[in-house]
Amino acid sequence: MSPGAAAASFVAASGQPLAVSDFAEWREAARELLKAGVPPEAVSWGTPEGGDLFSGAPPAAGPDDNAGNPPLQSSQPPRPANPGSSPRVPRALMEMLQKAACFRAPDRWAFLYRVLWRWTRGEHDVQSPADPDGSRLHGMVKAVRREEHDMHAYIRFRERPIDAGPPRFVAWFEPRHDVLPQVAQHFVARMGKVSWMIATPDASVLWDGNTLHNTGPLMSSAADLDDAGEALWLTYYRSIFNPARVNAQLMQSHIPSRFWKNLPEGAIVPSLVSQAELGARKIGQVQAVGRRSGATIPISAEAAQPDREQPSKLDECRRCELWQYATQAVGGEGSKRSPIMIVGEQPGDQEDLAGKPFVGPAGKLLDRVFAEAQVDRKSIYLTNAVKHFKWEPRGKRRLHKTPVQREVEACHYWLEKELAAVKPKVIVAMGSTALKSVMRKGTVTLKDFLGKPVRVDGCWVVTIYHPSYVLRVPDEASKHEAFSVMVKGLKLAYELLERPDVPEPE
Ligand code: URA
Numbered sequence: 001m002s003p004g005a006a007a008a009s010f011v012a013a014s015g016q017p018l019a020v021s022d023f024a025e026w027r028e029a030a031r032e033l034l035k036a037g038v039p040p041e042a043v044s045w046g047t048p049e050g051g052d053l054f055s056g057a058p059p060a061a062g063p064d065d066n067a068g069n070p071p072l073q074s075s076q077p078p079r080p081a082n083p084g085s086s087p088r089v090p091r092a093l094m095e096m097l098q099k100a101a102c103f104r105a106p107d108r109w110a111f112l113y114r115v116l117w118r119w120t121r122g123e124h125d126v127q128s129p130a131d132p133d134g135s136r137l138h139g140m141v142k143a144v145r146r147e148e149h150d151m152h153a154y155i156r157f158r159e160r161p162i163d164a165g166p167p168r169f170v171a172w173f174e175p176r177h178d179v180l181p182q183v184a185q186h187f188v189a190r191m192g193k194v195s196w197m198i199a200t201p202d203a204s205v206l207w208d209g210n211t212l213h214n215t216g217p218l219m220s221s222a223a224d225l226d227d228a229g230e231a232l233w234l235t236y237y238r239s240i241f242n243p244a245r246v247n248a249q250l251m252q253s254h255i256p257s258r259f260w261k262n263l264p265e266g267a268i269v270p271s272l273v274s275q276a277e278l279g280a281r282k283i284g285q286v287q288a289v290g291r292r293s294g295a296t297i298p299i300s301a302e303a304a305q306p307d308r309e310q311p312s313k314l315d316e317c318r319r320c321e322l323w324q325y326a327t328q329a330v331g332g333e334g335s336k337r338s339p340i341m342i343v344g345e346q347p348g349d350q351e352d353l354a355g356k357p358f359v360g361p362a363g364k365l366l367d368r369v370f371a372e373a374q375v376d377r378k379s380i381y382l383t384n385a386v387k388h389f390k391w392e393p394r395g396k397r398r399l400h401k402t403p404v405q406r407e408v409e410a411c412h413y414w415l416e417k418e419l420a421a422v423k424p425k426v427i428v429a430m431g432s433t434a435l436k437s438v439m440r441k442g443t444v445t446l447k448d449f450l451g452k453p454v455r456v457d458g459c460w461v462v463t464i465y466h467p468s469y470v471l472r473v474p475d476e477a478s479k480h481e482a483f484s485v486m487v488k489g490l491k492l493a494y495e496l497l498e499r500p501d502v503p504e505p506e
Contacts, residue, residue: 017046018109023101026109027094030116034087040117045109087120093127096141102178103140111136147177152186154259157196166195166208172222173200174258180205184212270393274325295331295355297414298421314387320410322388322403327352332383332418339497341424343415344384345433345466349398352389357382358467365467366430369483373490381422385437386411400468403433405442412437419459426493427459430486431466450485453496460496464489 020026026045033043097112105111115133118126128134157169169191175183184198184205193209199219206213295314311317314329323329330347333356350360358366370377385408391398403411415437419427429435432446438461449463470482 017044019046020109021047023098026101026112027097030113031087033113034116034120040110040114043110043113045107045113087116089116089119093119096127096137099144100137100140102144102147102182104177105140108140144177144179147175148179148183148186150259151175151179151183155183155198167197167206168194169196171196171198172219173198175200178202181214188212270398274393295329297331297417298336299417314414317387317411317414319413320388320407322386322390322407325391326388328355329387330355330357330384330389331387331414332381333357334377334381335379336381336422338379338381338422339425340428340493341381341383341419341422341426342428342430343434343438344382344430345468346384346386346400346403347389348400348468349389349391352391352398357384361471362467365470365483369467369486369490372483372487373494375490375494381418381424383415383418385415385434387414405436408433408437408442409440412440424459426496427456427461428489428493429461429463431469434466435461435463451489451492453492460493462489462493462496 018029020029093115097115101108101112111133115126115137118133125131126133127137129138151173155171155173157171159169160167162168180198180200180203184207187196187198188207191207195206195208197204197206197218199217201220202217204215204218206215297314311319314331317323317329326347330351332341344358344362347357348360348362351357351363357363367377369375386403388411389398390401390403390407392401393399427438429438429449432444435444435446435449436442439456446463446465449461450465451463453460453462455461464486465482467486470479470486473479473482
């Protein structure tokens with residue numbers, strides 16, 4: 001008896017999970033199950049090791065069931081579509097099932113069998129994305145194709161010393177789906193006779209120049225790689241890196257961040273990008289800036305006369321050096337008639353890319369503060385003391401760097417324009433940089449102003465924590481406390497609107 005037929009009769013006889021380890025085994029078992037008319041709900045699929053990869057609910061056991069009495073045969077008779085004959089399945093569907101079989105999901109074999117079963121029962125819609133199963137099938141195929149592509153694109157072989165013996169090249173990759181076998185075939189075709197190994201957390205493949213060997217996991221991380229050859233690769237990478245054409249945003253969207261950590265060039269890209277921004281890119285940028293319509297800062301009618309020698313558009317600002325490192329300037333946002341203006345420090349990584357203030361993690365926290373204080377974000381004006389993102393490369397990330405007072409002062413030019421246009425009655429300064437900017441003094445400290453509103457140029461200034469501080473404080477109690485200081489500060493800002501004559505506290 002073939003393994004598939006044996007499997008089908010085993011399932012029918014025992015109700016035990018049917019263990020398959022790959023698509024070929026599943027296909028053979030599925031064919032026999034279909035021939036025997038065993039419906040999907042009667043099969044519980046598993047892995048050979050007896051892992052927990054089964055989901056399809058096992059057939060409901062009736063009170064009379066026992067090992068020799070197949071559960072489904074007693075409660076639900078088999079329904080062969082065409083008893084005894086081998087079901088015919090179109091090649092396109094079979095190819096989709098084969099691809100989808102690489103998708104890591106606990107119920108993948110049960111799901112594939114359900115699709116097959118439905119198709120053989122005449123439900124051909126199951127292949128369509130409009131059908132719920134069809135939609136899932138298409139999604140699985142797409143995800144597997146993408147993983148294959150990513151593994152082809154982002155795997156990096158590192159050369160080992162010649163005296164270390166084979167394999168000459170070793171690569172580490174952490175695939176999300178079971179795509180190692182087909183990816184290995186791709187490299188067999190590309191790398192000729194040289195020996196190589198691809199290691200992943202679950203399995204490895206070794207090509208000795210003639211034969212491909214599949215083994216279990218041989219390494220546990222990229223740190224196990226022998227780094228010989230990496231210097232050569234980095235030299236090559238530096239030489240092909242074209243600073244004039246670099247687009248950090250595009251690089252990030254093309255190479256998802258999970259791959260950077262295992263790419264040898266991941267460590268040098270941030271510094272190459274920042275050098276590019278300081279050098280060749282500057283030339284192109286200067287020309288491009290003149291053509292941009294740019295973010296606008298509201299300017300009141302009285303201040304509408306253009307300042308000689310001063311930038312009239314935020315995007316053209318060169319009042320300090322920070323423009324060189326940022327993707328774009330980020331102006332304020334919100335209601336220009338708001339009696340309350342909230343001032344943060346400077347745009348972060350995500351704000352720099354999006355061109356909008358407070359859209360990253362600090363913004364999400366701020367939204368929670370707004371919700372708690374019952375403030376509609378759109379009803380207030382939200383801006384930053386500094387309009388360009390200041391950062392330093394750290395590994396593959398751009399880490400926020402606090403602006404110095406000279407930069408805060410330079411950017412005050414724009415805050416003044418915003419204040420003149422919006423004319424808020426209350427300014428909420430979030431954190432130390434905002435406070436220094438609003439007070440125009442680099443020596444003021446947050447603790448002296450928290451919870452103590454002061455009048456500046458006819459306006460109330462309420463000081464609260466910056467949302468990043470709330471995100472940063474380690475223990476829950478302090479986080480909670482800092483959060484409520486922010487909420488209280490916002491509520492106070494609204495109270496001050498109602499009581500504009502409240503004398504300034506001592
Ligand atoms: N932090 C800020 O101060 N401003 C932003 O826009 C984002 C983070």
